[in-house]
Amino acid sequence: MSERVISRPSRRRFLAGSATAAVTAVTGCSTVLDWIGDQALEAVNVLNGTDGPVSGRLEIVGADGTVVLDERFDLVSSDSAGEEERGNMAFYENVWPTADDYEATIELDETEIDGHTSATERVSITTPDEEMLLVALEADDLTGPIAFRTGEKFSELLEE
Numbered sequence: 001m002s003e004r005v006i007s008r009p010s011r012r013r014f015l016a017g018s019a020t021a022a023v024t025a026v027t028g029c030s031t032v033l034d035w036i037g038d039q040a041l042e043a044v045n046v047l048n049g050t051d052g053p054v055s056g057r058l059e060i061v062g063a064d065g066t067v068v069l070d071e072r073f074d075l076v077s078s079d080s081a082g083e084e085e086r087g088n089m090a091f092y093e094n095v096w097p098t099a100d101d102y103e104a105t106i107e108l109d110e111t112e113i114d115g116h117t118s119a120t121e122r123v124s125i126t127t128p129d130e131e132m133l134l135v136a137l138e139a140d141d142l143t144g145p146i147a148f149r150t151g152e153k154f155s156e157l158l159e160e
Helices: 009-025 031-040
Strands: 044-048 054-062 067-075 087-091 100-109 118-125 131-139 145-149
Touching: 044 054, 044 067, 054 131, 067 087, 100 131, 118 145
Parallel strands: 044 131
Antiparallel strands: 044 087, 054 067, 054 100, 100 118, 131 145
16 A cells, blocks of 8 residues: 655644643643644544554554555654654544444554553544544543544544
């Protein structure tokens, strides 16, 4: 498959790092979170909230078995996000071809998060042009070591 990771200018990386900080700093202020999300996020986003680098593979398959995303990622720690050019987030655009149920699987290389090296979740996308998926690795405000969240706005991704 062709590489879909989007190379963003430093402004985008700053906003992504800000989004990470915003998750813990301004919980409850959905207007700020949604503005940051609109500027920084794509259809599918992987966030490394761990204190170390993480690499692995993300695959998303439609209900009919069609693979809509199969990409590798290599992310720095959340602490290093502002210092490293790569950042602690991976962004993938134009993933959802139709409204459908999708199976998202993340497999980590050489990294274990609370005893987990992989996770799979079924996600339902009803408005492909608007909805996004966040795959958060050890995010403080989300339950579980690997959390999958969908929504049209960043604040929705943080709701339990």
